[in-house]
Amino acid sequence: MDDDVWDVVIVGGGTAGLTTAIMCASRKLKTLVLEGGVWGGLPATMYPSKVIPNYPGFPEGISGIELVRKWIRGARDNPHIIMKRERVLKIEKGGVVKTEENEYHGKTVVIATGTRPRELGIPGEAKFNRKDKGVYYYVTHREKFIDNRVLVVGGGDTAVDAALDLVDLAKEITIIHRKDRFRALDENVHRMEQSSNITILLNTELEEIKGTDKVEEVILLNNKTGEKKVLPVDMVVLAVGLKPHTEMFTELGVETDDRGYIITDRMQRTNVEGVFAVGDIVKGAFRLLIVGAAHGAVASQKIYEYIRKPYWAGEDEK
Amino acid sequence: MDDDVWDVVIVGGGTAGLTTAIMCASRKLKTLVLEGGVWGGLPATMYPSKVIPNYPGFPEGISGIELVRKWIRGARDNPHIIMKRERVLKIEKGGVVKTEENEYHGKTVVIATGTRPRELGIPGEAKFNRKDKGVYYYVTHREKFIDNRVLVVGGGDTAVDAALDLVDLAKEITIIHRKDRFRALDENVHRMEQSSNITILLNTELEEIKGTDKVEEVILLNNKTGEKKVLPVDMVVLAVGLKPHTEMFTELGVETDDRGYIITDRMQRTNVEGVFAVGDIVKGAFRLLIVGAAHGAVASQKIYEYIRKPYWAGEDEK
Numbered sequence: 308m309d310d311d312v313w314d315v316v317i318v319g320g321g322t323a324g325l326t327t328a329i330m331c332a333s334r335k336l337k338t339l340v341l342e343g344g345v346w347g348g349l350p351a352t353m354y355p356s357k358v359i360p361n362y363p364g365f366p367e368g369i370s371g372i373e374l375v376r377k378w379i380r381g382a383r384d385n386p387h388i389i390m391k392r393e394r395v396l397k398i399e400k401g402g403v404v405k406t407e408e409n410e411y412h413g414k415t416v417v418i419a420t421g422t423r424p425r426e427l428g429i430p431g432e433a434k435f436n437r438k439d440k441g442v443y444y445y446v447t448h449r450e451k452f453i454d455n456r457v458l459v460v461g462g463g464d465t466a467v468d469a470a471l472d473l474v475d476l477a478k479e480i481t482i483i484h485r486k487d488r489f490r491a492l493d494e495n496v497h498r499m500e501q502s503s504n505i506t507i508l509l510n511t512e513l514e515e516i517k518g519t520d521k522v523e524e525v526i527l528l529n530n531k532t533g534e535k536k537v538l539p540v541d542m543v544v545l546a547v548g549l550k551p552h553t554e555m556f557t558e559l560g561v562e563t564d565d566r567g568y569i570i571t572d573r574m575q576r577t578n579v580e581g582v583f584a585v586g587d588i589v590k591g592a593f594r595l596l597i598v599g600a601a602h603g604a605v606a607s608q609k610i611y612e613y614i615r616k617p618y619w620a621g622e623d624e625k
Numbered sequence: 626m627d628d629d630v631w632d633v634v635i636v637g638g639g640t641a642g643l644t645t646a647i648m649c650a651s652r653k654l655k656t657l658v659l660e661g662g663v664w665g666g667l668p669a670t671m672y673p674s675k676v677i678p679n680y681p682g683f684p685e686g687i688s689g690i691e692l693v694r695k696w697i698r699g700a701r702d703n704p705h706i707i708m709k710r711e712r713v714l715k716i717e718k719g720g721v722v723k724t725e726e727n728e729y730h731g732k733t734v735v736i737a738t739g740t741r742p743r744e745l746g747i748p749g750e751a752k753f754n755r756k757d758k759g760v761y762y763y764v765t766h767r768e769k770f771i772d773n774r775v776l777v778v779g780g781g782d783t784a785v786d787a788a789l790d791l792v793d794l795a796k797e798i799t800i801i802h803r804k805d806r807f808r809a810l811d812e813n814v815h816r817m818e819q820s821s822n823i824t825i826l827l828n829t830e831l832e833e834i835k836g837t838d839k840v841e842e843v844i845l846l847n848n849k850t851g852e853k854k855v856l857p858v859d860m861v862v863l864a865v866g867l868k869p870h871t872e873m874f875t876e877l878g879v880e881t882d883d884r885g886y887i888i889t890d891r892m893q894r895t896n897v898e899g900v901f902a903v904g905d906i907v908k909g910a911f912r913l914l915i916v917g918a919a920h921g922a923v924a925s926q927k928i929y930e931y932i933r934k935p936y937w938a939g940e941d942e943k
Contacts, residue, residue, distance in 0.1 A: 326681040333678060360651060361925075363644040363918035364682045364692065366699040374682065381684040490937040573891075573909045591891045593923040600681035601919035605911040607679075619808040 313339045314614050316404045316413030318395045318555065321348020322596050323586025324419030325378035326603030327610075332387035334611045339411060340382060341404065343394030347375030348421055349549075349587075350596065353445040357468065362597050374596060395420075395555045402581060415610050418561070418569060418577070418584040420552035422594075427460070427545055431516030441522030441542045446472050452542060454478045458525055460513050461546035467491040467499060469544050474504050481538060483511040485530060516543055551588050564590050575606040583610060631657045632932050634722045634731030636713045636873065639666020640914045641904025642737030643696035644921030645928075650705035652929045657729060658700060659722065661712030665693030666739055667867075667905075668914065671763040675786065680915050692914060713738075713873045720899060733928050736879070736887060736895070736902040738870035740912075745778070745863055749834030753861075759840025760861045764790050770860060772796045776843055778831050779864035785809040785817060787862050792822050799856060801829040803848060834861055869906050882908050893924040901928060 315331045317324045320342030331338045345352050350359070350371030358368035365374075382388045393406035402413040424444035426432060436442040439451070446452065446469045457477045459470045462484035468491075470482045482499065487509050489496045499505050508527065514535070515526040524539045553567035561577040561584070562570045568590035575583045585602035587594045592602065612620035633649045635642045638660030649656045663670050668677070668689030676686040683692075700706045711724035720731040742762035744750060754760040757769070764770065764787045775795045777788045780802035786809075788800045800817065805827050807814045817823050826845065832853070833844040842857045871885035879895040879902070880888045886908035893901045903920035905912050910920070930938035 322681075329681070329684070330679055361648055361922050362682065363640075363647070363921060364680065364687075364695060366647070366695055377682060377684055488936070490935070490940070574911070593892070593926065595919070595922050597915070597919045597922045601913070601915045603681060604679050604913050604915045608911065617808070618806070622808075 313337050313411060313413045315415050315417060315610055316411050317417040317419055318398060318404060319419030319421055320346045321419060321421050321586060322375060322378060323599035323602050325382050326600045327417050327419060327585050327606050328388050329381045330604055330607030331610055332385045335387055338388045340390045341393050341395050341406060346379050351375045359596055361595060398556045398559050414614050415581045417606060418556055418588055419586050421587040422549035422551050425548045425550045427547055429513060429515055435516055435522050442516060443544050446544060449476055452476050455541040457542045458540045459544045459546060462486055462489045464491045466546035467495045469546050470499055470505055471495060474502050480504055481506045483508045483527060485512045574609045575602055631655050631729060631731045633733050633735060633928055634729050635735040635737055636716060636722060637737030637739055638664045639737060639739050639904060640693060640696060641917035641920050643700050644918045645735050645737060645903050645924050646706050647699045648922055648925030649928055650703045653705055656706045658708045659711050659713050659724060664697050669693045677914055679913060716874045716877050732932050733899045735924060736874055736906055737904050739905040740867035740869050743866045743868045745865055747831060747833055753834055753840050759859060760834060762863050764862060767794055770794050773859040775860045776858045777862045780804055780807045782809045784864035785813045787864050788817055788823055789813060792820050798822055799824045801826045801845060803830045892927045893920055
């Protein structure tokens, strides 16, 4: 393939990015996908073994990793797609995409950067959130947690799932949530409450993570009583939500909300000519894999129309 | 199940209606689906054997009928769903749904009525479009077409697919299109052009269908030259697009465009309290099965929030 100008440069190799790529390729568009992290996005990193219950087509559910492997294989096997593991630094007007290593030119650009776990920004977090020093944003290598004292922070499904996922492995688990109830599947909250190995502290916030070389203890604040307490733990899992990946398009001029989510029309077009956005980075998009996949299908059609300009372009939008 | 009040009454049993039902049921909502025609919608009637190339999750493609069977089976096997084959006459405010036989009450109503083939409205059409008199809107029972002279009307993929589908069965095929080129997959148009059994007439319109008891001939008009001609045929396939099923909600007050497509927000809510719309009936929705399935997933979540009112309702919309 000629590297000079791509029909489509897709920034992000999660569900929405890869399904966009596969559908563009089925229309014989010359497609480049760039991913700086892990192919497959959040299901591949944060919850590979979790069963996705709400992807229509797989009534018995399908694991996140199985589903994203379909996209990865589909893209790899396609002669119209090149996948490159390069981190995108900047997307500029006119279809210029700069990575750490290269500069690419696309007739169209698709932003599929999605979200990543949010940091808490508390003292100690940055010191211990790398190289297995004890702070994690999700549970990946479960064996690391064996026989450790674990603090899970968060009140959503991710936090509750993490606590339940570790219940038979960890020495003891404490889960704290700043509100007075969980925002997670009732049956899972119930399972947590029944477990003798999980301590639940509501109205509780994490103030600080302490230790010399690794995590040793945490300072917890009860936000009702103002009481603080020290809890000795070995590992902390911060499951406190997601935030959009926005760094690479801050100067591009795409319209976003104040948190960085991109505003598109129903055809996945942004306000910038030739720039589309798909998946979790899109404002108001419901964050489900099926929605990202649908974005990919729609965007690819509109990209095809934008590039090839068939006489019927836009007819489907009526 | 108690028939008095349903959590959800879904009008229409195609992809969007059934996936909405399955996902509502997975949230244990008491769900009723009403379908007056064929379960599975257009893929089940118009193109059962056609491979759906753009449903992410099935990289080798999946036939329309296989895909809709998944929804049908999923709904049938679910204890929270009742499927009834009843034609809906009217949806009224307050969640009242009237069929030919019954009246149902839902806390929410989902309009998933989709589209159906458009009629041409020309002389002779209404006389022959029933009971195998020779006018069809799509090809179902291919064996009927064996050794017959067939006229296909239309310029889109449905028309081109119909002509190709019949090429080895029919005695001879004529395809006419009112414009000067087809709006269909290039490779299929090329295959048609190569076929010795298909005659292509562009800039040509169907004016009238004639016959005594069955179709015998058609009057064609060349819209460039004004020339008319009589073509003897046995069967006519009118593949001239789709129109929305709107009869049952004209008085409900849901906002639509001037053709009847329903305007929703990205969470599939209409302007009428408690009334949602999903699938091809939604204005601006790209008409793909994957989009209908995504609508179902999103709507079910919003229906759950609307009915159960958990404290986190609406948080995903930020």
